[in-house]
Structures are given as C-alpha cells and as structure tokens.
Amino acid sequence: xxxxxxxxxxxxxxLPDDRRQSIGILRKLLRTHLDPGLVEVMQYGMITxxxxxxxxxxxxxxNPSDPLPVASLASQKxxxxxxxxxxxxDPQLSTWLDQAWKEAGYRLDxxxxxxxxxxxxxxPLDVLAELLRKIDVPGYIRLYESYLGGQRRTESADRxxxxxxxxxxxxxxxxxxxxGKRTRAVSKPGSKRGADPGKSAAAGxxxxxSSASGRKPRxxxxxxxxxxxxxxGSAQTGGSxxxxxxxxTASSSRTKRAARKSADN
Numbered sequence: 503x504x505x506x507x508x509x510x511x512x513x514x515x516x517l518p519d520d521r522r523q524s525i526g527i528l529r530k531l532l533r534t535h536l537d538p539g540l541v542e543v544m545q546y547g548m549i550t551x552x553x554x555x556x557x558x559x560x561x562x563x564x565n566p567s568d569p570l571p572v573a574s575l576a577s578q579k580x581x582x583x584x585x586x587x588x589x590x591x592d593p594q595l596s597t598w599l600d601q602a603w604k605e606a607g608y609r610l611d612x613x614x615x616x617x618x619x620x621x622x623x624x625x626p627l628d629v630l631a632e633l634l635r636k637i638d639v640p641g642y643i644r645l646y647e648s649y650l651g652g653q654r655r656t657e658s659a660d661r662x663x664x665x666x667x668x669x670x671x672x673x674x675x676x677x678x679x680x681x682g683k684r685t686r687a688v689s690k691p692g693s694k695r696g697a698d699p700g701k702s703a704a705a706g707x708x709x710x711x712s713s714a715s716g717r718k719p720r721x722x723x724x725x726x727x728x729x730x731x732x733x734x735g736s737a738q739t740g741g742s743x744x745x746x747x748x749x750x751t752a753s754s755s756r757t758k759r760a761a762r763k764s765a766d767n
Contacts, residue, residue: 504547505577513549521577524622525549528575528584531627535634540572548576548585558643563650572642573634581611581618584630588637590615591645595636602629 507513514522532551533542540551545568552569555561562568574585589596603610606626611618619625 505544506547507544510542510544510549513544517577520621521582524582525575525577527622527627528582528625528630531631532573532575532634535631536573536637537639539639541569543569545569545571545574548574550574553639553643557639570643570646572637572639581620582622584617584619585615586617586633586637587615588642588645589633591642591649595633598636599629599633602626602632 505513505516507516514525517525529549536551539554539557541554543550543552545552550571551573552562552571554569558570560566560570562570571585572587574583576583576585589599599612600610603626606629608624608626608629617625
C-alpha cells in the first residue's frame with residue numbers, strides 16, 4: 503500500500519493508531535543509530551534515509567535526481583516493512599543479521615533486503631540497533647558502485663553478443679521425423695510408385711551384366727504371355743496356324759497293311 507504523502511509528518515498522520523506507534527518507535531531507532539550524515543526524505547511512498555547529493559552526486563541509478571537510499575520504513579497492507587539496502591549489498595552483514603536475530607529468539611521474516619513484521623514488538627530492538635551501527639556509508643557506496651559496475655558490464659556484454667549475431671532472424675532447420683513415424687519417399691520421374699527398391703536394384707544389375715556380355719536379358723514369360731505371342735506371330739504371317747492333323751493318310755494305311763500280309767506269309 504503505497505502512500506502519496508509528500509512529507510514524513512503527513513505520512514505519520516495518515517496511519518492507524520497502532521501502526522503509527524510502531525512506526526514511531528522504529529523511526530526513532532533509525533534516526534538514533536544510523537549515520538548522522540544521512541537525510542530523512544519521502545521516497546517511493548516510504549520514509550527513507552539516504553545519502554545526500556552533496557556526498558554522492560550521482561544519486562540513485564533508477565532516478566539520479568533522487569538521493570541514494572540506505573534504509574526505508576513503510577506501513578504496508580499486511581505488515582510493516584524495513585528495507586535495508588546495505589544488507590542486500592553486503593553478504594557478511596546479511597549472515598550476521600540472520601544469526602543475531604535467531605539467537606535473540608525472534609522469528610525472522612525477510613527477503614533479500616526487506617524485514618517484515620506485524621509490530622515493533624516482533625523486532626529485537628537491540629539487534630536492530632547494532633545492525634544500524636554496522637552500516638558504514640562510504641563502504642556501502644563502494645559496494646553499491648561495485649554491484650552497479652558489474653551489472654553494467656553484464657548489460658554491455660549482452661549488447662555486444664546481440665550485435666555479433668547480426669540483424670535478422672536465424673534460419674530455422676527443418677524438423678526431424680519423429681521416431682517410429684514412416685516418411686513417404688519421393689519417387690523419381692519414370693519410376694513406378696511403390697516399387698521394391700531391392701528388386702529394382704537387382705533388375706538394374708541384371709540389365710547391366712547382359713549389356714556388358716552382349717546378350718539380351720532373358721525374360722521369363724507366363725502362359726498368358728506365350729499365347730499372346732503366338733497370336734501376334736500368326737497375325738504377322740497373315741493367317742492362322744492350324745493344329746497338327748490327327749487323321750491317318752491313305753498311303754500310310756496301305757503301306758502298313760502290306761507289311762502285315764508279308765509277315766503272315
């Protein structure tokens with residue numbers, strides 16, 4: 503729940519009584535134990551303690567007209583929140599916070615830089631005060647610039663990679679056939695569809711061997727093809743071929759009878 507208040511006094515006046523009390527206690531703790539060189543401002547709808555431009559002229563990188571934030575306190579919809587950017591930037595300080603909060607016997611609900619709680623009573627105030635004293639503003643600025651420089655170097659490297667690939671879309675490769683799925687072979691012109699490639703190869707080999715030896719390839723004819731050939735041959739000769747006669751001629755009969763008579767005598 504972001505506030506539109508322009509000043510800290512206006513922000514506190516708009517809070518419910520219980521929230522105003524807890525925020526007031528935590529605000530006093532921040533003003534007491536943080537570096538006195540920080541300024542208290544309203545930033546992004548929260549009470550924020552930031553490094554003034556007189557100390558760090560570059561300001562916050564998201565909006566350089568804003569001073570660099572160090573800690574922010576806010577009343578949100580479901581909880582109170584304390585944002586400690588130095589905890590996010592310093593892994594050692596983050597580890598110390600986890601251990602000290604646990605040793606104090608309090609439940610810690612936190613994100614990378616955010617501590618969440620219902621009331622100031624859920625906070626070990628002595629641990630929080632010691633944490634605020636550990637925040638070194640010059641050291642925090644060095645960590646911030648180191649983090650920011652690494653981020654900028656990464657972005658620059660990403661832009662260089664995009665430039666090296668060149669404009670335009672990359673060529674899409676044709677999808678590979680799925681396992682177990684048959685693909686239709688494209689037949690060449692003049693070939694019979696569905697012909698067995700093994701038989702075609704054998705026939706081609708036989709034709710080559712016959713042409714090399716000077717002989718015509720032998721073609722096996724069926725009964726139907728033989729009959730058709732005979733018919734075509736008779737058509738070419740101009741007449742029909744009659745089957746051989748089964749009748750005995752007169753001369754052959756007389757010859758046989760004479761042979762039997764001579765045998766009887």
